[in-house]
Amino acid sequence: MKEVRILEKRIRELLDAYVDDVKARAPIKSEAVERAFRRVERHKLVEHFFDYREEREGFEKVSVDPARPSTDALRTIYSDSPLMTRLSGGLPSSSTSQPALVAQMLELLELTPGQRGLEIGAGTGYNAALMQEMVGETGHVTTIDIQEDVVAQTRRLLRAAGYDRIEVIARDGVLGCPENAPYDRIIATVGCPDISPSWTDQLSEGGFMLIPLQHGPEGFDPLARIWKDSEHVLGRFVGSSGFMSIQGELASEQKLSFADQKQARTGVSLAELPLPVSVGIWSDLDRPERMERQFALGLFLAIADERGSWSGVVEKARGACLFARGKADKVEVYGDVSLYDEFVQLCQRWERLGSPAMEKWALEFFATNSDNQPPEGENAWVIPREFTIEVARLRKANDDSSC
Numbered sequence: 001m002k003e004v005r006i007l008e009k010r011i012r013e014l015l016d017a018y019v020d021d022v023k024a025r026a027p028i029k030s031e032a033v034e035r036a037f038r039r040v041e042r043h044k045l046v047e048h049f050f051d052y053r054e055e056r057e058g059f060e061k062v063s064v065d066p067a068r069p070s071t072d073a074l075r076t077i078y079s080d081s082p083l084m085t086r087l088s089g090g091l092p093s094s095s096t097s098q099p100a101l102v103a104q105m106l107e108l109l110e111l112t113p114g115q116r117g118l119e120i121g122a123g124t125g126y127n128a129a130l131m132q133e134m135v136g137e138t139g140h141v142t143t144i145d146i147q148e149d150v151v152a153q154t155r156r157l158l159r160a161a162g163y164d165r166i167e168v169i170a171r172d173g174v175l176g177c178p179e180n181a182p183y184d185r186i187i188a189t190v191g192c193p194d195i196s197p198s199w200t201d202q203l204s205e206g207g208f209m210l211i212p213l214q215h216g217p218e219g220f221d222p223l224a225r226i227w228k229d230s231e232h233v234l235g236r237f238v239g240s241s242g243f244m245s246i247q248g249e250l251a252s253e254q255k256l257s258f259a260d261q262k263q264a265r266t267g268v269s270l271a272e273l274p275l276p277v278s279v280g281i282w283s284d285l286d287r288p289e290r291m292e293r294q295f296a297l298g299l300f301l302a303i304a305d306e307r308g309s310w311s312g313v314v315e316k317a318r319g320a321c322l323f324a325r326g327k328a329d330k331v332e333v334y335g336d337v338s339l340y341d342e343f344v345q346l347c348q349r350w351e352r353l354g355s356p357a358m359e360k361w362a363l364e365f366f367a368t369n370s371d372n373q374p375p376e377g378e379n380a381w382v383i384p385r386e387f388t389i390e391v392a393r394l395r396k397a398n399d400d401s402s403c
């Protein structure tokens with residue numbers, strides 16, 4: 001009995017220190033998100049995780065007994081780290097995401113008591129439990145995962161942790177869950193190359209979805225807040241993220257996979273050349289306020305050219321131009337050096353447009369199978385996807401429309 005009390009006290013201390021840490025680095029801003037983070041015990045939803053061992057260049061399985069977790073396991077679980085919980089073919093296929101990103105997305109989701117939420121990508125159920133805390137007893141959370149064994153485990157652990165009202169469903173999330181629709185909020189916690197028409201159909205009037213919407217290569221997923229009115233599906237970029245990619249029907253062929261990106265930048269960099277526009281030192285992911293201009297340029301590269309992303313430009317067969325980490329305004333060039341000239345032109349175009357920041361973009365989505373096709377316009381980029389055609393436009397100074 002005494003042992004149990006000591007363990008409970010230890011967990012409380014670690015959980016509080018973990019929340020203080022995430023809060024100190026800004027992603028937790030509201031009382032509602034902080035309260036949810038202090039209530040949900042992450043260790044109760046993790047039975048094992050895979051630790052990456054640099055020296056072995058591979059993962060090692062760490063088992064956790066949620067009833068009697070070891071101090072080492074607790075320290076890892078209550079830290080700002082994503083935990084890989086499934087591997088397939090040696091690569092992560094399920095995880096509990098980095099807590100700072102989870103917090104940032106919950107702040108952006110603005111859940112309030114009584115709302116109905118849908119999550120695509122249940123994973124461990126940690127985010128669903130946080131959502132349930134925010135919508136309270138009068139609200140409802142449905143979460144979907146495509147992997148049946150993930151769903152069975154998550155359903156069992158959520159129930160044991162007291163979250164038996166959350167509905168955990170095994171299916172391809174592209175279908176959404178019409179049984180519980182409409183939803184005030186839909187969130188995907190997996191990188192999506194498109195938005196599913198079912199999500200748009202199942203969204204309530206006045207509601208919105210938050211989707212890590214892949215632009216360019218795999219793992220580059222600007223967060224899009226998307227809503228609808230009677231005629232349009234509209235959106236804005238509200239943040240940045242990098243997720244594992246969705247499986248199932250939405251997983252169209254990747255334009256550039258992680259493997260392609262790695263391949264294009266292997267070998268010795270040919271040259272370190274000047275970045276033609278000044279964005280400062282490209283490195284400080286822990287200090288997002290220093291990254292704003294860099295994110296803005298990276299987002300433009302990804303909209304204007306499918307090879308572009310926050311790390312530069314990568315082309316499968318030709319090579320890469322990558323922002324040099326920790327070096328002000330420098331680019332590392334791999335492979336075909338003529339790629340640098342194309343990269344310079346893209347950067348200069350961004351500057352001529354007034355170096356637009358992330359929030360300057362307005363998005364509109366058109367169904368690929370509808371007669372209502374996107375109008376042509378200046379400073380509008382068309383991104384064709386499987387179900388939708390995305391049009392990204394620079395907003396006029398007087399356009400402050402939002403849902």
Ligand SMILES: C[S@@+](CC[C@H](N)C(=O)[O-])C[C@H]1O[C@@H](n2cnc3c(N)ncnc32)[C@H](O)[C@@H]1O
Pocket residue numbers: 093094095096097120121122123124125126127128144145146147150171172173174189190243244245246247248249250
């Ligand atoms: C990063 S994890 C989600 C983390 C989770 N929200 C948490 O709090 O632990 C991504 C999850 O998305 C799931 N997934 C991938 N493709 C899916 C699809 N088409 N439909 C539903 N879930 C999918 C994966 O199986 C994986 O469990």
